[in-house]
Amino acid sequence: MMFGDVPAPLDVDPARRVLGLETEFGLHFDAPQARAVTPEEVAGHLFHSVVEWGRSSNVFLTNGSRLYIDVGAHPEYATAECDSVTQLIEHDKAGERLVHDLVEQGERRLASAGLEGTIYLYKNNTDSAGNSYGCHENYLVRRRADFKSFAAVLLPFLVSRQIITGSGCITRTPQGAHYSFSPRADHMWEGMSSATTRSRPMINTRDEPHAHADLYRRMHVIVGDSTMAEPTTFLKVGSTDLLLRLMEARIQLPELALANEMNAIRAIAHDITGTATVELADGRHMSAADIQEACLEAVTAHIGGIIEPSEEVEQIIDLWGRGIAAVRDQNPSAVETELEWAIKLRLIERYRERLGCALDDPRLARLEMAFHDISPTRGLFNRLQSDGLVRRIVDDAAIEKAKTEPPASTRAALRGRFVREALASGQDYTVDWVHLKISGADPKTILLKDPFRNVDERVDVLIAAMSA
Amino acid sequence: MPQTTSSSSSFEDDLPAPDAPAAPAAQASTDALDALLDEIDDTIQTNASQFVRSFVQKGGQ
Secondary structure: OEOOOOOOOOOOOOOOOOEEEEEEOEEEEEOOOHHHOOHHHHHHHHOHHHHHHHOOOEEEOOOOOEEEEEOOOEEEEEOOOEOOHHHHHHHHHHHHHHHHOOHHHHHHHHHHOOOOOEEEEEOOOEOOOOOEOOEEEEEEEEOOOOHHHHHHOOHHHHHHOHHHHOOOEEEEEOOEEEEEOOOOHHHOOEEEEOOOOOOOEEEEOOOOOOOOOOOEEEEEEOOOOOOOOHHHHHHHHHHHHHHHHHHHOOOOOOOOOEOOHHHHHHHHHOOOOOOOEEEEOOOOEEEHHHHHHHHHHHHHOOEOOOEOOOHHHHHHHHHHHHHHHHHHOOOHHHHOOOOHHHHHHHHHHHHHHHHOOOOOOHHHHHHHHHHHEOOOOOOHHHHHHHOOOOOOOOOHHHHHHHOOOOOOOOOHHHHHHHHHHHHHHOOOEEEOOOEEEEOOOOOEEEEOOOOOOOOOHHHHHHHHHHHO | OHHHHHHHOOOOOOOOOOOHHHHHHHHHHHHHHHHHHHHHHHHHHOOHHHHHHOOOOOOOO
16 A cells, blocks of 8 residues: 655755766685585675575665675675765765675685685676676756757767776786776677666666656666776766756757767777777767866866856866876876776786786786775775875765765655664565565555655654554 | 975075975885785785686676
8 A cells, every 4th residue: 555645746956966876796705615606605695694684685774775686696785865976985985895794794604504715895897707797877867858869968978988987907808918997898889778788888778767757867877987996986976967967957068979989988998098089970080088178178167157166066177187187198196096097007017017027917917806805904995095095085984874874865864764663663664766665464655756855754654653 | 394395495406306395205105005015915926817717707787
């Protein structure tokens, strides 16, 4: 039974946007008898404690997020609905810690099954065989009839942003190895489509807004690299959000449509000098830095107008400009504490000099894996960060809080509170992005279609009944 | 204090190059990186090839 009337959607400032990040983690069990166990079984042991309290390996947490095992036995964390980029970083980082917290018990369970070993979780995008998994960005946008042509305007930006927000990687080819901007680029097959595992588009156009369908759509960007460096994630989401603001205000952006997105994304990824040009639909040729510069200029022109100035906006613009300059000047050291491809390149080059080896040496592949290891004590990225070699955007206390507390000003606040109360009451319940449901003899379901609504009388009544 | 040095000694001929005040920070950063590499060197070098090859998982989305 549906419980109460769905309230009218809130009238929301166009500058407010719900943001979310979904991260698929690489799962690696290192043990002498590792071959005796499949990744699915390892994932099962890893999620045992989750299943114990949540009765499922697909759960929503008190911070409003979703934690589950995705296709290919990848642990996945989807942040709750955030409404600022900084807050999103806190929740994304909280997800790394929550997933890491499962490791100890997973290893204990494997050991008691006779499989003594170590579980590694990587926030990266490829395994050693070249299989890829993703980091998906969600931007709530206002619905319009021409969604596909609207979304297409974003493609040149998404194809070229890897020169600033790519995670960086060593690419191995039969001709030797080279350093590339993005590990994800080689796994992209088309600009837009509604499929994901079959064809891998850059924007997934499946119409699944998780919100009032007459008002909203979800811009589901699946071309980005998973990033561990807070400033890189901040720039990745922040720059995309700013560009979307112009697009939603129907500002004409510079004409940058590419002749072939799939060719362009590869050409850009594999040219670390940033000088390679790609062909535009109108026959011109531009470098990734030129395209990014054009996007940055378009955004900058509207600060103080459509884009209200703020400290966050200022930081995004500053890093965006410095990131482009570092590529133009071929000077990665200018951003080596902020942008992940440069942070990782510095580490790899320093270690390569020490070993006196070629870039395709397996020890450097091992170093890359150590970089993405999410363990706070063992992971190299985390070690670099705690040694002060990577700039922070948020602090540890905020990340710890985000492990249990939902964002206060979105629907996540209602979901988080409901999950907390339902667990405390011991009642059977189910939750998804738009539903809260009490099961049992007298089932009640609440439909939450407004992602901005953080206060709802129906939820208050349901919670009161639950704890009575 | 680099800032004090550069402002109070601006009349001296043997001034360090203008970008020198940043050098100690850069050196400290490189030292920190090297110390970290020292620490992890054994782990990275041990069975690196086999460790890397053993991480194979199906693709995700």
